[in-house]
Amino acid sequence: MEDALLQSFHKLLTSRTGLHIRDKDHEQFRRTLAFRMKELKLLRPEAYYQLLDNATPQSEVEWKQLMARLTNGESYFFRDKGQLTLLQQTILPELIERNRRRHILRVWSAGCSTGEEAYSLAILLHELLPHHTGWKLLILGTDINEEVLDKARQGIYSEWSFRMVDTELRQRYFQPVPKGYEIDPQIRRMVTFRHGNLRRDPFPNPAADIHEMDLILCRNVLIYFDPAAVGAVLRKFELSLADEGYLVTGHAELNHQNLGQLKTKMFPESVAYQRHLKAAIAPPSQPLPVPATPPTVQIKPATPQQRTPAARPHSHPSIIPPAKNAVPAQEKTNKTSLEPSSKLPAELPSNTEELLQQVKSLLHNGSYTVALEKLEDALRRDTDNFAVLALAAQAYANLGQHVKAAVYCRQAITLDSFAPAPYHLLAHIVEEQGQADEAKNLLKKVIYLAPSYVAAYIDLGALYQREGDMPRARQMRKTARELLQKMPPQEVVEACDGLTAATILGHLQEMA
Ligand SMILES: C[S@@+](CC[C@H](N)C(=O)[O-])C[C@H]1O[C@@H](n2cnc3c(N)ncnc32)[C@H](O)[C@@H]1O
Structure with missing residues (x-):
């Protein structure tokens, strides 16, 4: 297919759906179009x-x-622990309080995919309002892809969807069934799934129940959109929110957008946008605390079950071991800036080990702002601390602040050029910035330094697969499988979201 015609297909796609195809994904786009033409037995692209x-x-x-x-x-369920904590501890209780007299609450997962986000909201609301019989709750999930909606309605999930969920929570709300785990019917009944195209559908639209929403969750959707399409959808979200209703997007997904009547509200865990009809209107293009990540689209390289840790947007290899500590009470205060304060916080421990434990726990609980303040303070006192630099890199990466994250990764590498973790994190960062070749080089370095670092083989395999280099992709996964087979099945694999060798092996075997 001629490049000019491919461009026309791209324009049509963007105007219809908002999706933008990155330059590096054009070949995959061309192959997808060719595949559909073959299925339809159409010989000429013009006819398609x-x-x-x-x-x-x-x-x-x-x-x-x-x-x-x-x-x-x-x-996956409870994706972005920080934002889910914000919803559970702050936003949903506030909305419940505000609507207590009317007994109405309306929340919308826009771009809900296979339903994990909408069901996570339902579980939170079920816990916050155990006796919600008197309430008129709307939990709406919409998506442009009918196939994912079918899966959402079935409510059966593989272990992969629970990678951020405690076993206890899974046991409480899911029943094991032959194909995985089935959501509790009571939770399933709380959610309505419907087809919807955010770019094309008009809303607010009372006929489709999209109006006066108390909360719109639209995460990891607009990142794939063309900037003009993000602006258009944002206007419709704004008009579909109730006064003082909230919009929560993925980190940095609204950078450089005119926020209109939406006011930025900073919480320790994340930014949220609140509609204010009566109060002063926020100035246009109000800067957010995080720099832009370019809006990109990833053409689907594999089914969700086939995806690997590296293939997830906004998911970075974790160098933070799981911590179980609760969020300290002082964390619940609103912070207004990510900039480190000039004074040392009173509670900053003098001992680095203690500080690291505290920060790991904060990061684990999603309190990135406070964790970063502590790390920045520690770095002002000691610029040459590898562990502090590595943690700061991780925290900035999780917030989508890739420029800062990359700087800290490189500083950590300067201090210890044999440690694989910063190269691995940097590989994720440069890959998200569209530098696939650089990402491959970094992953090869990780393998050179640590030949049994399973995550690097998996990630390299995902990169090769995305490029259509299937022999290399298979080879990488084969090596990862061989390494995993040598590990104790229940051992947690480094930089793989806390997953065990047995779980990852299961997924890789499905893909073989
Ligand atoms: C990466 S998933 C995000 C799922 C969920 N929000 C989360 O964060 O876990 C993105 C979803 O957006 C949907 N999507 C993309 N373009 C859309 C559009 N124009 N209208 C509605 N949904 C769209 C895709 O089909 C996909 O299921």
């Missing part, structure tokens, strides 16, 4: 373009097919 551009029922059917192949449906 016509089919998509027509306002006919056949065109609608084909868009559904195409979207199932072009969207990235990666999702």
